Amino acid sequence: MRLPILLMALWACGAESPVDPAGDGLRAGGSLAACAEVAFVELAIPCRVGVAAEAGKAGDVALADEACALVPEGLWREECHFRAGEELGKAGHTDRALRFCARAGDFARNCVTHAAWGLPPEPGLSPADPTRALAALDEQLNIYTAGLNGAAPGVQGEGVDILLSRAWFNLYVGSGSADPAAARGAEGEHGPHARTAWALEFVRLAKLPPDQAVPAALAAWRGESPTPTGAALPPGPRVGRHTSPIVAEGVRAQRHAATFGGGVRLVGENIEEDLTVAVIEALFFLEGTPPEAFVPSQDDPRLTVRLTAWKLWGLTAPPEAVKAAITAAADPLIAETLRLAEGKNMQGPKGGRRRDAR
């Protein structure tokens, strides 16, 4: 009777912690069992978030769900859903990705953006087969809407916008075909995204001086001139110049459409106006387009075209020129647009963003 008591006392005193709980905690990962072994509760959280991300990569929704359920509610659980969602998106599991993004709280928009811009192209779709492309993109729209059902207010609409933008981007950009048939057939929510994507491929293939791009694109769209063709880009990232949203207060109520990598563009009042905006935006996407390319459209009578031209000029012109233009601007809407663009100026200290999309 006495011996066990003595042994217990010795054991209690000598009970040992792991030898290297710090290193073990930092290195832990790969399985939920490994995370459960982590001695510091705080380090078990990133461990489980990492497991959820890996599970997302592998398309294992059950494991991702289980991992996130073990993360405390609030910011870290939202982050867990975000990581799983973006990885599922990159792996092409759109519907499952969106279900995670819908639960990502404050990070839902980021999650959808990452998931969307990581979405691989749908195999077998081509602008050369507009009927099939339109049917597939319509089906995608239903998947996006259903997947984001239950997300925070505003996330579903914005998310669908971002996803459609990506779906059309995948159809056209790098395809080697600027056949406008599919884009012309795009109706409702599809329309602006179809025109954005078509304009990107038209500008890439036409290789025209910037001042000829808009009239040539309009003529090709109307069927008055042949559409340019060229080599398709090899599978892999489509590289382009882009920026986060720039929306002046005065045009907040105006319709915008999501663009490459998380940005937005103004949507024109009619198809030709919208195409003009899309082509100017497409010129910006091409790394080499100089700021002067946007100057002719700065006096356009149409507000959407004019503001787009000022925005893109403000992003690409030398910072001192932008500063001077802000001071000289008589139109407060242009001044505000320039001020917003100035903060993201690509010649400025932050250098803008030139990220790849997959």
Added chain:
Amino acid sequence: MVTLLVGLLTFGCAAAPEPTRLEDCAAVEDAVVRGDCQLKFTTPLLEDPKALDAALALVPEGVERDALIARLAVTDPRRGARLCKAMTTPEGQQKCQQVLGRPHLGAPRKTKP
């Protein structure tokens, strides 16, 4: 005799002086208790970056300090990216790159944490 032994052992176990400042944590033998001790004295400094930097400088560089920094970053994710810059070990830096240092974690929250 046994009672005396048990009493002595129990006293011996419990007699280690309670750390009253971060520097005292180094004397704690148990690695988990030592880590918790470091966290206890540094967490209140999260709002004061200078004081936190000074406190972290008292902990020798290595996995133990990086684990402490990682735990602080989990506790206060808004400061994760900043804290990550102080990491020196490959495992710490990897944790930052993959999880703790993601820029959106530093953005102000719209909903309650």
